[in-house]
Amino acid sequence: MTKLFKILYLVFCISFLFNCKKNEENKTSEIKKTSWKNLLTRNDLNDWIVKIKGHEVGNNYKNTFVVENGILKVNYDEYDNVFNNSFGHIYYKKPFSNYKFRMDYRFTGNQLSDGAPWAKRNSGIMFHCEDPNGIGLNQNFPVSIEVQLLGGNGTDERSTGNLCSPGTHVKYNDTLTTQHIVQSTSKTYHGEQWVHVEIEVRNDSIIKHMINGEEVLRYSKPQYGGNVNFNAEFWKTKQGIPLKSGYISLQSESHPVEFKNIEIMEL
DSSP: OOHHHHHHHHHHHHHHHHHHHHHHHHHHHHHHHTSOEESOOSSSOTTEEEEETTSOTTOOGGGOEEEETTEEEEOOTTTTTOOTTOOEEEEESSOBSEEEEEEEEEEOSOOOTTSOGGGTTEEEEEEEEOOGGGOOTTOSSOSSEEEEEEOOOSSSOOOOSEEEOTTEEEEETTEEEOOSEEOOOOOOOOTTOOEEEEEEEETTSEEEEEETTEEEEEEEEEEEOSOOSSSHHHHHTTTTOBOOOBEEEEEESSSOEEEEEEEEEEO
16 A cells, blocks of 8 residues: 555545534534424523513513413412403513424413403414514514414303414415404313414414314414504504514413423424
8 A cells, every 4th residue: 555545545534534523413403403492491481581561571560470390370369350451471582483383271260350351261372573672661462473372161162273463464375364363273172171282483484373283274474564553653664574583472361371391493
């Protein structure tokens, strides 16, 4: 074996080992990117941002949101049974664009005495939300897309996993819809049973809602549009612009509700 051949052979071996290591790193990175991440890993709210109507961002008014044993609860123990339109949202600390999100939820106890009739056993997952740090002091809801979560009243049919669109529009059945609520095809879930919800969000393309493993709603092309009750002139300038990313938040609307197994998989 000549000296030149030995050198070439050594270079080949080093290059081969380097490429193997690089490929392994890429595979590890890909696996990490497409695995589920728990967004509630500790019994605290350090990774979350609270905004409640009438209060500054970061003020968890009357301990509306609490974490106990890995469960995030909308808690009204300190409200003296009076809601006073204190609509609240708790946002995960960073925005997302392409992902799957899943969790389990259930409604518990009784609605506060002055809660609106439509808010009984009502909550939601708001996604593609505006930045919580820019929310108005007295703003009811963030501009966003909402996966509406509803519980049955024990008698009537009431679908869950519906679409609501505060300050937004979407294409449903390939047609731009401006209606505020689009109902899903889900079953009704009465009582305090846990219900599994999953959404798949593809930027400003396809969005799917799943309840207990069944797809119940699909739409596309989320965009800014419609009436906004805060900073209306600003939002008018964004009408029709695609909505590609944003924060994820969970609602408090006057009925106690619990969330657990809150996970995301970035795509």
